[in-house]
Amino acid sequence: MDSSNEGIDTYKPAGFNTPSPLRKSQRRGSFSSILRRSSIVQTRRASRDLSGDVDEKMLKYLSSISLKKEIEEETASFMSETCSDIDIGDYDPSDWFLEEDDNGEEDEQLFIILEKQGLEDRVRDMANTLSDQIDLTPGNAILLLQYFRWDLDKILSDYFEDPDRFCERAGITKEKKSLPNYINNSCCVVCFESSNDFYSLGCGHGPYCTNCWRSYLHEEMMASGSEIIHCKCISPTCKSKLTFENWRDLASDRDYHRYWYFITKDYVKCDKHLEFCPNPTCGNAIKYQGIGRPNDVVECHCGTRFCFSCGSEKHNPVSCAQLTEWKSKNNNDEESLKLIKSTCKPCYHCGMQTERITGCNHMTCRKEQGGCGGEWCWMCRGDWKSHGQHTGGFYSCNKYDNSNGKKADENSTVAKEESDRFLHYFNRYFNHDMSMKHAMKMKSDEIEDKMIQLREMTSHNPDFLQEAIELLIECRRILKYTYVFGYYLNDKVPGKTFFEYQQANAEGITELLSEGVFINVALIDPQDMKNRIRVTKKYITNLVKSIEEGLGLDDNLGLSGPQE
Numbered sequence: 001m002d003s004s005n006e007g008i009d010t011y012k013p014a015g016f017n018t019p020s021p022l023r024k025s026q027r028r029g030s031f032s033s034i035l036r037r038s039s040i041v042q043t044r045r046a047s048r049d050l051s052g053d054v055d056e057k058m059l060k061y062l063s064s065i066s067l068k069k070e071i072e073e074e075t076a077s078f079m080s081e082t083c084s085d086i087d088i089g090d091y092d093p094s095d096w097f098l099e100e101d102d103n104g105e106e107d108e109q110l111f112i113i114l115e116k117q118g119l120e121d122r123v124r125d126m127a128n129t130l131s132d133q134i135d136l137t138p139g140n141a142i143l144l145l146q147y148f149r150w151d152l153d154k155i156l157s158d159y160f161e162d163p164d165r166f167c168e169r170a171g172i173t174k175e176k177k178s179l180p181n182y183i184n185n186s187c188c189v190v191c192f193e194s195s196n197d198f199y200s201l202g203c204g205h206g207p208y209c210t211n212c213w214r215s216y217l218h219e220e221m222m223a224s225g226s227e228i229i230h231c232k233c234i235s236p237t238c239k240s241k242l243t244f245e246n247w248r249d250l251a252s253d254r255d256y257h258r259y260w261y262f263i264t265k266d267y268v269k270c271d272k273h274l275e276f277c278p279n280p281t282c283g284n285a286i287k288y289q290g291i292g293r294p295n296d297v298v299e300c301h302c303g304t305r306f307c308f309s310c311g312s313e314k315h316n317p318v319s320c321a322q323l324t325e326w327k328s329k330n331n332n333d334e335e336s337l338k339l340i341k342s343t344c345k346p347c348y349h350c351g352m353q354t355e356r357i358t359g360c361n362h363m364t365c366r367k368e369q370g371g372c373g374g375e376w377c378w379m380c381r382g383d384w385k386s387h388g389q390h391t392g393g394f395y396s397c398n399k400y401d402n403s404n405g406k407k408a409d410e411n412s413t414v415a416k417e418e419s420d421r422f423l424h425y426f427n428r429y430f431n432h433d434m435s436m437k438h439a440m441k442m443k444s445d446e447i448e449d450k451m452i453q454l455r456e457m458t459s460h461n462p463d464f465l466q467e468a469i470e471l472l473i474e475c476r477r478i479l480k481y482t483y484v485f486g487y488y489l490n491d492k493v494p495g496k497t498f499f500e501y502q503q504a505n506a507e508g509i510t511e512l513l514s515e516g517v518f519i520n521v522a523l524i525d526p527q528d529m530k531n532r533i534r535v536t537k538k539y540i541t542n543l544v545k546s547i548e549e550g551l552g553l554d555d556n557l558g559l560s561g562p563q564e
Contacts (some may be wrong), residue, residue: 102113110290111298113306114274116283119264125154134159139243142263147171151269153176171232171241173202188212191236199250201242205235213250217242221255226262275311279304295320314477315549318484329422345405348383349374361397362387381405385461425487429480435474439517441470453521460526468517468533471517475510479503485547499547506543509536 114122126145127138130152136144148155159166187194188209195209208216213234221228234242242250247259261283268274268285272293277284278299286298288308295309297316306313310320318326342355347365350372354363361378365371375384378395380403391398401405422564447469451462482503491495513536516529 049092049281053457089405091319110288110294111296112287112289113301114285114287115301116261116264119283120260121268121287123264123267125553130155134163136167136172137243137245140167140170142244143170143172143241146266150267152557168239171230171239173240190216192230201233201238201240201246203233203235203238203240205233205238208234211251214252217247217251218255221251221258226265228259229262229266263431277302277304278306278311278313306375315481315484316478317544318481318488322484322488323481326487330426345378345381345408347371348376348381349375377405379403381408423484429483432480432483436473436480439469439473439476439514442518443473450521454524454526457521464526464530464533465517465524468513468529471533471537471540472510472513472517475506475513475536478540478544479507479510482506482543482547502543506540509539512536 097339123142124138130136130141130145131138133156134141134144144155144159144166145152147166148158171318186207188198188207190212191209193209195211197210198207199210199213201208216234217231220231225230231242232238233242244260244263247256251259264283264285265276268276273288274285275288275298277286279300279302281303282300282302284300284302286300286308288294293309295307297305297314298303298308307315307320310323312320312323315323344355346353347363350365352371354365354367354371356363356378362384363376363378365374365376367373376382377384377387377397377399379400382399382403382405387397387399398401447465451465454460454462454465486496486499486503487501509532513532516524516532
């Protein structure tokens with residue numbers, strides 16, 4: 001890379017301290033090789049065949065595991081069995097993050113990191129180039145680039161057909177009008193204060209003092225977010241947009257830099273070879289120099305790892321399409337309504353949804369809880385006045401078999417089963433997500449103090465604690481997404497039983513690692529912790545690889561939901 005390019009750095013694959021570009025042979029591999037590169041956790045061992053039957057003794061052992069009690073009682077034997085099972089003798093630290101091919105081919109960089117200043121410089125260079133060719137200020141050139149989705153070639157081919165029309169659509173006022181003669185002896189039309197410090201856009205509206213401009217831009221920034229790049233004149237009916245030169249003159253330094261962040265974000269969004277780092281405090285972007293759009297996992301200088309394809313947190317073994325649908329289900333009010341309808345029934349009189357916890361079929365819609373006071377039957381959902389001993393009394397309803405209520409119950413049974421299944425997977429996904437965030441908080445707030453204490457108390461190098469907390473965060477992340485994967489995996493797939501066995505074992509050794517991380521410093525056994533790290537790393541590696549190579553590549557194995 002030319003060292004003269006400011007703000008540009010080579011992409012460092014997760015886990016390596018020195019630049020290590022991906023090999024040419026990995027540039028456009030098979031679909032399976034792309035999936036393997038999407039995982040930070042990697043090994044060279046072949047995955048197991050998930051379609052085989054699971055040993056009955058193993059399942060019996062699995063069902064008897066108590067993650068809290070038996071891990072404490074059988075730590076030594078559990079670690080020994082797991083080490084033997086996953087063959088940690090050939091452990092290589094480089095396996096954890098990226099698999100390298102030793103085929104002697106020349107290396108080729110696929111990613112570069114564009115730092116914040118480098119992105120701004122690129123945008124300014126484009127604006128200056130366009131400004132020289134079409135006689136616009138650089139700020140107005142950026143407005144035109146935004147309108148044309150940052151397609152410089154399209155601007156140069158279309159703009160000259162009707163410059164005035166395109167400028168009007170882009171919010172550009174080409175010629176700045178002179179301020180009215182009375183402006184220096186007038187007052188601001190917003191605050192009505194006299195001032196000698198007025199500012200007007202090319203549209204000439206005003207007069208507005210700079211203090212009102214600054215307040216207006218700050219309020220717009222807080223309310224509009226990324227849409228602030230389309231901010232217009234204070235005048236309600238004016239369509240003139242502010243340029244970066246206007247923001248530089250009027251806004252506070254904080255708001256001006258924030259404005260530039262959204263400018264560069266809009267630029268990155270329109271380039272399929274660029275992806276912004278999802279860390280809101282970072283501002284860097286990663287550029288892919290290959291063909292198409294890969295689903296590699298990349299790591300920014302800030303330490304954030306994310307999927308280049310969708311820009312989300314690293315989410316293997318779940319596909320981008322499945323993750324999108326999963327997020328949609330979590331944020332969709334219709335899913336909540338389905339759950340309510342599957343567990344509740346409406347009052348016969350007013351329609352208020354009611355859930356029966358205990359009691360008989362005689363329901364009263366309580367007024368103190370917003371109801372109407374009417375009485376109705378839980379079974380057939382009819383008026384209670386039509387019920388009595390002749391209809392079965394309080395505990396049964398002979399009207400039920402032929403009622404609309406029975407038909408509604410039959411329809412809601414399927415919805416309830418689906419809701420219960422979704423909640424089963426979501427609760428476990430959520431728990432691992434919370435545990436991951438708890439571990440991340442410890443990494444940022446406590447782990448250094450713990451390492452210092454261990455160094456003072458013993459002669460051991462405490463660096464393994466840093467490795468342990470990072471591994472724990474990675475394990476929690478992987479485990480939470482295995483529940484998304486399990487949700488979309490058809491229950492009839494033969495390999496699902498073994499997948500769940502592997503998942504439960506991974507949870508067991510992750511809990512064992514977690515206990516070692518959060519334990520009191522005085523109780524830490526360095527050698528035991530290093531063994532836990534080694535075993536956990538290798539097991540979680542094999543879990544992901546077996547999913548991606550055994551279940552994740554074949555639609556016939558029963559993955560439901562959207563596929564990439």
